[in-house]
Amino acid sequence: MNSCALCNPTDLEVSFRLFGKEFSIPGNFFSKLLGFHSQCIIDVNSAIQDFNRNKFWRDISKEVVCYRPHTDEIHHPTLRLMHKWLGFSLFPRSDFRTVRNDELKLLYAMIKRKKVSPIKFMMTQWLEILGLMGVVGCTSLVTRIAKNLGLLENASVIYINVPRWLIDYDYFNHAHMLKKGKGGKLVMMCVDYTTEFPLPDQNLGLYVVDSFVFDCRERRKHLTGVPL
Numbered sequence: 458m459n460s461c462a463l464c465n466p467t468d469l470e471v472s473f474r475l476f477g478k479e480f481s482i483p484g485n486f487f488s489k490l491l492g493f494h495s496q497c498i499i500d501v502n503s504a505i506q507d508f509n510r511n512k513f514w515r516d517i518s519k520e521v522v523c524y525r526p527h528t529d530e531i532h533h534p535t536l537r538l539m540h541k542w543l544g545f546s547l548f549p550r551s552d553f554r555t556v557r558n559d560e561l562k563l564l565y566a567m568i569k570r571k572k573v574s575p576i577k578f579m580m581t582q583w584l585e586i587l588g589l590m591g592v593v594g595c596t597s598l599v600t601r602i603a604k605n606l607g608l609l610e611n612a613s614v615i616y617i618n619v620p621r622w623l624i625d626y627d628y629f630n631h632a633h634m635l636k637k638g639k640g641g642k643l644v645m646m647c648v649d650y651t652t653e654f655p656l657p658d659q660n661l662g663l664y665v666v667d668s669f670v671f672d673c674r675e676r677r678k679h680l681t682g683v684p685l
Contacts, residue, residue, distance in 0.1 A: 471580065475599075476608045488574040490605045491598055497574035501562055504571045510558065513565050517669045526556040529634055529648045532670045534656060535663045536564055537634065537645075541624050547575060547598070548582050554632075568663070651676050 471487045473480055482490070484499050498504045514523035518530040531537045543560045544553025556564075559578040566573045579598075603609050622628075626643070629635035638644040638655065645654040650673035654661070 471576075475603055475606070476612060478608070480606070484576065487602075488576050490602050491574075491576060491579075492601060493574040493576070494572065497572045499574050499576060501559075501566060501573045501575060501578065504573050505562060505566050505569065508562055508565050510561060513561065514556075517564070519670045523561075526561070527554050528556060529554070529632065531556075532647060532673075533663065533666070534645050534654065534661060536567075536669065538624075539567060540564060541628075545622060545624055547579055568669070570664075647671075647673050649676050650674060 470481050470483050472482075485495070488497060488499055489495060502508075511521075511523045514520055514526055517533060517536055518526065519532070520526070520530060528537055528540050531540065540556055540560060541553065543563060544550065548557065548560065559575070559581070563573070563575055563578070600609075603612075626635060626637075633648070634646060635656075636644050636646060638653070643656040645656055652671065652673035654671070659665070
């Protein structure tokens, strides 16, 4: 689709241009256009006022300091998958191995069962692409906005025909996060550890476990080819 959306988020409304038309929509309604429930809170920060970046990262990775966090450092399989989904669908970019602060806040909201809408975080990312020249390929989220506003009817559009990212077994296997064990069953792996976790496992449910980190056996390191 070769239309361009210009967004200007405020506390009350989102202004943008789509298919040559100007729109100024209240934030709550814009959130609904994207498919988020009406009960979702737009101001994520107000919903998670007790969020502490370093503490939460330690709770899900055992890392003392949250410095350049990566998905493969997260222990819990559901949180790993959800971070990949966030980067893939809501905050698309060429490399979403790094856990950004907004994404960390959304993972925290999931754990705390807070109903939030990340549209302010999404607007921030969308505004970052305004410096690009030429045609900007619209994501499925922008397509959803256009559809819900009735703009796709009889419209002339160009659909993206380049290969798309797929978050499947091959993706996680290439990232050394999943492999297949005996009988073809899935096994989750953790970086720098030898401990493996067969999946699916009902005992690892996000709202069942007492801790989001596991006691893993650290992989033995080598120096110049000699085992320590």
